[in-house]
Amino acid sequence: MIRVSDITIYHKCPRMCFFMNEGHDLIKEVTSGYLEGIILKELALVYDLAFNSKDKLSILNLELDRISKEIPVIYRSELPGISDENLAKSVADIRSLLEVICSNLSSYNGFFAGGLSHNESLQSEKFGLTGSPDRLIRTNDELTPSIIKTGKMPLNGVWQGDRLQLTAYAVLAEEKYDIPIRRGFVEYARWGVVREAAIRRHERRNVLQILGKTKKIQNGIMPEKPEDAPCEHCAFTGMCDVKSTLASKFF
Numbered sequence: 001m002i003r004v005s006d007i008t009i010y011h012k013c014p015r016m017c018f019f020m021n022e023g024h025d026l027i028k029e030v031t032s033g034y035l036e037g038i039i040l041k042e043l044a045l046v047y048d049l050a051f052n053s054k055d056k057l058s059i060l061n062l063e064l065d066r067i068s069k070e071i072p073v074i075y076r077s078e079l080p081g082i083s084d085e086n087l088a089k090s091v092a093d094i095r096s097l098l099e100v101i102c103s104n105l106s107s108y109n110g111f112f113a114g115g116l117s118h119n120e121s122l123q124s125e126k127f128g129l130t131g132s133p134d135r136l137i138r139t140n141d142e143l144t145p146s147i148i149k150t151g152k153m154p155l156n157g158v159w160q161g162d163r164l165q166l167t168a169y170a171v172l173a174e175e176k177y178d179i180p181i182r183r184g185f186v187e188y189a190r191w192g193v194v195r196e197a198a199i200r201r202h203e204r205r206n207v208l209q210i211l212g213k214t215k216k217i218q219n220g221i222m223p224e225k226p227e228d229a230p231c232e233h234c235a236f237t238g239m240c241d242v243k244s245t246l247a248s249k250f251f
């Protein structure tokens with residue numbers, strides 16, 4: 001089975017998929033950025049508790065306290081031996097974002113008031129694809145996947161990688177529930193901003209193409225090194241200077 005996260009990684013660089021398929025870890029060490037991302041994601045899951053409160057800041061501060069205690073338990077395998085000091089620093093950094101988050105949340109009443117469901121596991125035997133959107137929202141006859149992102153937010157719209165990820169979840173949810181899905185949401189957690197993205201034919205086609213290419217990678221074919229690959233921050237830099245095979249030229 002290919003995971004939706006494999007599609008996102010393929011979009012960053014197909015070779016990352018190859019090395020992960022060979023058993024190498026994408027994350028070599030727990031950086032402060034990685035830790036902040038995990039905490040922010042947990043916090044974003046409860047923005048719906050605060051969005052329409054007069055005292056959003058107190059609610060999110062309390063939730064952040066709770067999360068800081070629970071993180072080492074929930075993410076025990078992802079954060080082995082995380083020190084109290086590093087955790088406290090990341091929590092303090094996120095606390096400094098709360099005022100901005102609170103000032104934005106009330107702009108998305110329609111989204112948060114919709115009765116958010118969390119984390120449903122989806123699987124397609126037809127496409128050999130599996131994944132769990134952060135939320136799958138039901139409103140009247142509509143079903144809408146939503147994903148939480150803790151990194152940078154584009155000036156307008158959503159990043160192309162986020163759009164592909166949403167489309168892959170839409171394909172999975174459509175197969176399970178037999179309902180056409182026309183849009184999804186990306187929640188940029190660092191700002192408390194929610195953006196809508198249309199599920200378009202172009203990305204549907206792209207998801208299916210990437211699925212086919214990822215299957216080839218799982219069969220051991222190393223893809224070409226893309227010219228614009230983000231090698232600077234990649235954990236695989238040391239092992240990546242390998243020539244492509246003839247097969248990879250036909251990728």
Ligand code: SF4
Binds near residue numbers: 234238240
């Ligand atoms: S080093 Fe560059 S080309 Fe190799 S996997 Fe990483 S990002 Fe891709």
